[in-house]
Amino acid sequence: MIKKLIILSILGWLCVLIINAQNIPTLKTSNPDSKQKHVCDSSKLLDLGDIINRLTKKKKDNTNIKNYQHKHYHNSFVPALGYTLQTGFAGIASINLAYKTDNNPDTKMSSITTSFTYSQYHQSIIPLQADIWTKNNEYNFVSDNRFIQYPSDIYGLGGRTDPNKGVTINFSGLKLHETILKSVSKDLYLGIGLYYDQFWNIAAIDSLKKRTAIQFGKELGTSETSSGIALKLLYDNRLNQLAPSNGWYINTVFRPNFTFMGSQTNWQSLMIDVRKYITFPKNSNNVLCFWNLDWLTTRGTPPYLILPSTGWDDQYNTGRGYIQGRFRGDNMYYFESEYRFNISRNGLLGGVIFSNLERFSGEISKQFSYIAPGAGIGLRLKLNKFSGANLCLDYGIGENGSRGFFVNLGEVF
Numbered sequence: 001m002i003k004k005l006i007i008l009s010i011l012g013w014l015c016v017l018i019i020n021a022q023n024i025p026t027l028k029t030s031n032p033d034s035k036q037k038h039v040c041d042s043s044k045l046l047d048l049g050d051i052i053n054r055l056t057k058k059k060k061d062n063t064n065i066k067n068y069q070h071k072h073y074h075n076s077f078v079p080a081l082g083y084t085l086q087t088g089f090a091g092i093a094s095i096n097l098a099y100k101t102d103n104n105p106d107t108k109m110s111s112i113t114t115s116f117t118y119s120q121y122h123q124s125i126i127p128l129q130a131d132i133w134t135k136n137n138e139y140n141f142v143s144d145n146r147f148i149q150y151p152s153d154i155y156g157l158g159g160r161t162d163p164n165k166g167v168t169i170n171f172s173g174l175k176l177h178e179t180i181l182k183s184v185s186k187d188l189y190l191g192i193g194l195y196y197d198q199f200w201n202i203a204a205i206d207s208l209k210k211r212t213a214i215q216f217g218k219e220l221g222t223s224e225t226s227s228g229i230a231l232k233l234l235y236d237n238r239l240n241q242l243a244p245s246n247g248w249y250i251n252t253v254f255r256p257n258f259t260f261m262g263s264q265t266n267w268q269s270l271m272i273d274v275r276k277y278i279t280f281p282k283n284s285n286n287v288l289c290f291w292n293l294d295w296l297t298t299r300g301t302p303p304y305l306i307l308p309s310t311g312w313d314d315q316y317n318t319g320r321g322y323i324q325g326r327f328r329g330d331n332m333y334y335f336e337s338e339y340r341f342n343i344s345r346n347g348l349l350g351g352v353i354f355s356n357l358e359r360f361s362g363e364i365s366k367q368f369s370y371i372a373p374g375a376g377i378g379l380r381l382k383l384n385k386f387s388g389a390n391l392c393l394d395y396g397i398g399e400n401g402s403r404g405f406f407v408n409l410g411e412v413f
Helices: 002-019 048-055 062-069 210-219
Strands: 073-084 088-099 110-119 124-133 139-149 152-154 167-185 188-204 224-236 247-257 267-279 287-299 331-342 349-361 368-384 389-397 403-409
Touching (some): 048 368, 073 389, 088 368, 088 403, 139 188, 167 224
Antiparallel strands (some): 073 088, 088 110, 124 139, 139 167, 167 188, 224 247, 247 267, 368 389, 389 403
């Protein structure tokens, strides 16, 4: 399987080299000191709205295109049908609002995203996420809220669990993560937040053997609650969080949970999220991206459904190539690389190739004994050429026959 992944990766890079013979138009910003060295000339680019206007024969006034490009607010709405390993076929309605608080070219892009998903497996998912920057990037408000009604599979702890021995469970979940960060230096922020996670009506859908049922009840019970504070250190010099083209994102979150705040147990975790974006080749709009996520339990034992797990990061995006929840453990080490490139010269269609590795500690040993690789390719459809918002459709493969489609609004990382 690993050989297949390597071959897929090599073929993908060859495709990229061929495609890169074409470069889409670029326009340098009027401010030579701005970090945003290359910006697409929007009058020559297309997005989904332009295609709809053409199909409906609605003419767009191009005389005001530059004024529109500098508007503070840009929105995207996507009704769609999708398919993923976790949800099966699903109907999705997504809305994204992106804006800047002023015309300063170094002001970071704020965004608010919500959606409603209902799946073939009777799953309901309603997120409301906001990443808001105030004037001069002085404060950053981060809100990550989510309600889920979620039949899904669990496979036990560690990296060597059997993919054929999963247990299907059902539960409802509520996630409320609120954080405020203050600038202490250029692009460096300190913050504090409140994190609350609750799962209830946890029950096995599958009929279980008596021994398995006892083990299931011992590990999960019928409800789980975690509540505590979050201490954050953030370095972020990206200008556009929806579609980063260069810069660093380094986010460290220490989360102590306390019974006096309503948590089921006292426990602590540390998450270190590092991302790097490089424009490559230098004078193109193609981006080489790297992502490292260390998600560690530093003290105590988190509730089972809060443990580090594939696809259960804040954006549900780790581990393309595997079903959500495929691996779970006290500690998770994750690395992913992705190359984003343009397919059409008008910017409407893009593509990516990606590969990832994930490693988990087991229930008894803290040692990392197994590395699970994944890789794949994907398409990007430009929803809004001004904010850079994309609709992402990826196909990933993993080991032991794991493979499937993954859909996302906005880049995976």
